[in-house]
Amino acid sequence: MPGTDDAGAAQQAGGQPKQERARRTKAQILRAAAEIFAEHGYAAVTLQDVAARASMTKGAVYFHFANKQVLALAVVEEHYRRWPPLLERVRALGLSPLESLLAVLDGTAEAFRHDTVVQAGARLQIERSLIDADLPQPYVWWPEVLAELIAKARDAGQLRPETTPESLARVFVSAFFGMQHTSDVLTGRADLMDRYVEMRDALLKGFVVG
Known part of the structure; x- marks a missing residue:
């Protein structure tokens, strides 16, 4: 007769595919919800719509x-x-401070252009007053991250010495x-990428050295 360890291993092995199926199903629902929330907004969507x-x-x-x-x-x-x-991907590239700042900004713009989850999350944050849930506080993580990148670029001499990282980050x-x-x-x-490049270049024009 198999021992308890063998039985436990068999149960775990048998349970793993079920857990993986549940994970895939949940991810599929999230993708569908993101698509329909991004298209129609929170108020117009029902769970039946998401299921369909x-x-x-x-x-x-x-x-x-x-x-x-x-x-x-x-x-x-x-x-x-x-x-x-x-x-983390940008940090792993070993770019200069200014290049890292631009890579983070560019990557964020690309995500807003092509990632439905990003688009849906942004729309739902705008519609947060309609949602009876404790959503994460928006616009608080980005200023800290960008201010750190801007400070490094300024200290490396790539941005003008009078640059105030916190202010420029908030403006961005x-x-x-x-x-x-x-x-x-x-x-x-x-036209998001065109608008983004215009905004990025206009904001940095007075700060980049050289």
Whole structure:
């Protein structure tokens, strides 16, 4: 007869595919929810809409997400999980401080242009008054990150010595999120990269040395 250790190993092996299926199903629901939230906004979406977009039953959606508020919160949280890996990827490139700043800004713009989860998270944050859930506080992580990158570029002599990192970071955050929202409203973000480059170059023009 197999020992208890063998039985436990068999149970664990048998449970792993089920856990993986549940993870994939949850990810599929999140992707579908992000798509439909980005397209139609929070108020117009139902869990039945999400289920239909995900090609599954409403019960399957309810199994993973108790209600629309919980699902919206999950999408917003997934939005914010996109940014630390972006920062780590840029750091791993070994770029100069100014190049690192530009790479982070460029990567963020690309995500807003192409990543549905990012787009949905941004829209849901704008509509946070409609959502009965404790969403993450927006616009607080980015100024700290950008201020650090700007300070390093200034200290390396790549930005003018009178540059105030905290102020420039706040301006970048305000301009960026206003820019992406304007692009979304007017063109569905089709012109986002053009608008972004205009904004980036205009803001940095008076600060870059050389």
